[in-house]
Structures are given as structure tokens and as C-alpha cells.
Amino acid sequence: MIDNLNLDQLRVFTAIAEQGSFSAAARHLRRAQSAVSNAIVNLEAALGVALFDRSGWKPALTNHGRALLDDARAVLARADELKSRALGLTQGLEADLTLVLDAMFPPKQLVALVAAFRQAFPGVPLHLQVDTLDDIPQRVLSGECDLGVQGTLSDIAPALVAHGMHKVEMMPVAAPAHALAKLQDITVAQLGEHTQIVLTDRSASAGGRTFFVVSEQQILTTDLGAKYAMLCAGLGWGFMPRGFVEECICAGRLHELALAEGACPNRNMPLFAIQRRDATLGPAGQWMLNWLVEPGGGQRLPAPHVP
Template sequence: MRITLDALEVLDAIDREGGFSAAARRLHRAQSAVSYAVRQLEEQLGLQLFDRDGWRAHFTPAGRLVLDEARRALAAAQRVEAIAAGLDQGWEPRLAVVVDAVLPLGPVFAAIAELDAAGAPTRVEVVSATLGGVPRRFDEIDADLMLAKELAPRADLHLLPLAEVEMVLVAAPAHPLAQQGGISRASLDAHRELLVYDSGAPMPAASEHALGSSRRFLLADFGSKQQALLAGLGYGWLPTSLCTGLLQQGALVELPLEHGSRFRFVPTLAHRRDRPLGRAGRALLGLLTAEPSPG
């Protein structure tokens, strides 16, 4: 490594302050030190970074591009310090969370924002998945937390319940089913059910709440499912988090199913027994289980 972070910091200071002298003041150094650092960097890079028209020095276009890249390097270096400082206080450097797409993502992002606000240097990774894809991705990316709809029992996981999520059976207002009154399960049979399936699994497994429709359409995620429902392609279950607004607007209607057009389930939050959560993980866990709305 020939170039030094210090030189890059000088570059940054020059841009922030608008000149060598001002940069020198900001860095508490003599102006000549700044000149020296710049000249040296220019020689090392073999590139002219500034136009000296005898008066104020301006970045050359190339200089500005180097500056841009330099700032990334500085940020990376600062992350090293932040990680170190964080480790001291129990913050882990990485926290990966897999979230089932049926669960609302809003609270997760809100909780992560709170973590940031608390000064956590942790690099948080959020991955969304569906059905069997949830535990699969959990293992694939070696994640720390998992928010799933339902989970096959595993000895290595510690589970916590989250607040209930409600699913509603809906369709577009133009859909034939929307015209009917009381709907029997049998009458659903004549129409297309839209289902989210796990694109990673070899064959789409029948979901517990898949109604006995002869024709089923399989979609990769709940966003697509929402779109397909709005387009009137069929009927299907949506979590209330994805359709309350649409129901109010009348873009979707709830189907009056005889045995109940809604069902609830308690999603699960899981983390590994063998690897204790860091401070960020514990904080996120606390925020999520405290939230009235899960996930």
C-alpha cells in the first residue's frame, strides 16, 4: 500500500474547506504540510489532482473522481474504528435477519433505524423470503435472526412468539366472487386461487390454508400477489398489512367466506442457541417483541 489514508483525508478536507490553507486550518497543520501531502499523492497516483492557476487551486475532473473514491476508502477505514469501538461495548459487526414476506417489514426497518440512532456500528442485512425459503435463506446466509410465519421445530433455535398477524381473503371488486353473498369453500373451487410459492423449493408445496381450488396460480412474492389480486386474476389471502389501505379504497374487497374470511397466526422470532446475540441483535429482538405489530 503506497497511498496513505492521511493523504486522502487531506484531499477530503480541501474539498470541504475549499482550499489548501483552509484545509490546513481544519486539520490543525501548517499549510505547507497540505501542499506537501497533495504533491506526494499526485506523484504516487501519477495524476494531476488540482489545477493551479496561480491563485486558488481547483480540483481537476480526474481529481474529483479520485476524491469520490477516496471518500469511500475513508468511510471504510472509519468503519474499522467504529467496529472496534462497538465491539468494546458489545455491538456485533454484522447482524443478518431473514423476514418472511407475509410479515410487515415496516417495524423491522423502524427498529433498525432506532439501532442506527443509538449509534450501533452494526452492518444490518435484511433478507425477505417466503415459506420454506425463510429457514433456507437463514442457513444460507448464516443469519442471526429469523422472523417466520411457521417454523419446523429445530433443536438449535430459540423461539419467541411475535404479535399476531391477520390474513384476509380478498379479491378485486370486479371479480365474480365479489358479487356473491355467503361463499362456501366449494364455490371457491370454480375460481383461481393465487398463491405465493417458494421459488427455491423443487415443487410448490401445498400451503396449509390453500383452499381447494382446482386452478391455482403461483406467484413469487406478495408484491406480485397483491398486483395480481388488484388485476382481478383471482382471489387469495393477503396479510392485513398489505391490504387494509386497498380495502378502504375499495380496490380490493373482503370475500364473505362462510367459515370465516380471516384467520390469524402468531409469527415466530428465532435465533440460534449456540451463538449469543450481540448488543444489536438483543436490541432488535427487544424492539420487535415490544412492538404491538410483529416483524
């Protein structure tokens, strides 16, 4: 019966396949060869198929054995993840972690962060949300998110603790065919004569905020991807984070506007990692905070180890 199989039998199965023989697997597992042979006999009986052809001088995987080997490895990997997560929970590790990011957060840095987090805490599901402006601190304050990366806003709610991060360079861009793309030494007055595409938050109708705005004619959007699409379509000009548009500029889809010296001098947007003042971060959350403040710094806090 298949219900009679166990993880030990699967470990023996994969060990034989990887080591090439029953005797090599026994040495690898530090067991008697008879114990290894019995485990395979019992596993084959439970599955109802022959896993190895024993007619030669070395055992060879049967067609059924080759078909089931990847499944056995997958089951063992999931079992190890289960053990790791259970051990982590007993040591105070979070069951999951939710992070809300400002839409301006550099995508390459996000990829590096997620890759490092998965390596450090493979048993902790990471939930990522992307938002803008006032909506980010609200998600952290409500407890919906454990951590946030807040950009642009200079004021931090008293119930939050803020940790300074790097700044994001904002670039003025437009489609190559846009009138501003043909000018040099563009002044603020000239920018103001053209429609500006502006990123805002969902509370704009109730007094929400916008930043880096110099034109009276505006198209407001809560989605950075929509802003990018409208810029490429020539519907206006706008500020975009360098990390989002460098490749687009090189490919000719967008053009960096040549502003006059002194026009819009402060185009760097600060980022802050934020957490609730009354909430204590677990090991994964603290690791994440360290990484955000000093990319790669989270690696100083190792994840729980499962023997």
C-alpha cells in the first residue's frame, strides 16, 4: 500500500540513484547495506513498481524509477521546508512577512532583495505590495504590512519609526517626438507650458498629495506603469526614477530632457524604511529591515538552521 511508504525510504531511493549502487548509498548514509536493500524492497512494495533493475553488476533505474525520482526529490524538499518552517516558528520566526514598497523602489534592488530573502528564509512566505505616497504608511499603521518603504513624504507619522535609506534620482523624460525633447537648457517656465504626467495616491480626491509638479496642466495616475505608457505615447512629460527608464532611454523609447542649470535642482527622492513603533520585528523582519537600510546588511542575521 502506498500509505506505507516513508521519507526514509525516499532518501534511500534518491541516495542509490545518486551514488550509483546500494553499497555506495549505504556508505553515504552510514548504514548497513542490508538496511538499504530492505528499504528499497519495502518502497517498491508500497509503490507497486520496480525502481531498480538488479540483473546487472550495478543497479540501474527502471523506466518507472526514472519517472518517480524527481517526485521523490520534490517530496523530500517539501518535507525539509516543513521542518525548517516548524523549527523557525518555535524560535520566534514569523509565519510570513508582508512588505509594502513605494512604486519608485528600484526594480533591480527589489530582485536582489527577494533573492537574498528566499535564500535566508526559505520557509517564510514573503508578500509584496506596491503603493504610493500616503497609502504606504497607512498600510503599516493598520498592521496590514509588517514593514514599508516610504518615499517622497518628508513627515513620518508619530506611531512609526523611520530608518533612512538611499535616495532615488528622478529624471525628467518625454517621448522623443515630444516638443520638449527638441529643446536644450529647458527652463521651469517652459516645462510649465506642457502637460505633466504626475503620480499620485488613491486619496487624491480627498486631498492626497503630489510631488515634483511644475505644470498647471496635469494628468494624474496612481500607477507607475500607466505613467510610463503615457510618457512613451507622447501624452506629456514627467519625472521618472532613473532605474526604471535608463534602458528605455538607451532603446530610444524615452528621451531625457535637457534642463537648464538650476531648473528643478532637487530631483532626488529620499526613501525610508518604516515600521510600527509598538510592534517588534521577528528575525525575518529584522533581517529585511537591515537589508533595506544597508543593502546586503541583512545577511549578518542568519536564518534558523535545520540539521
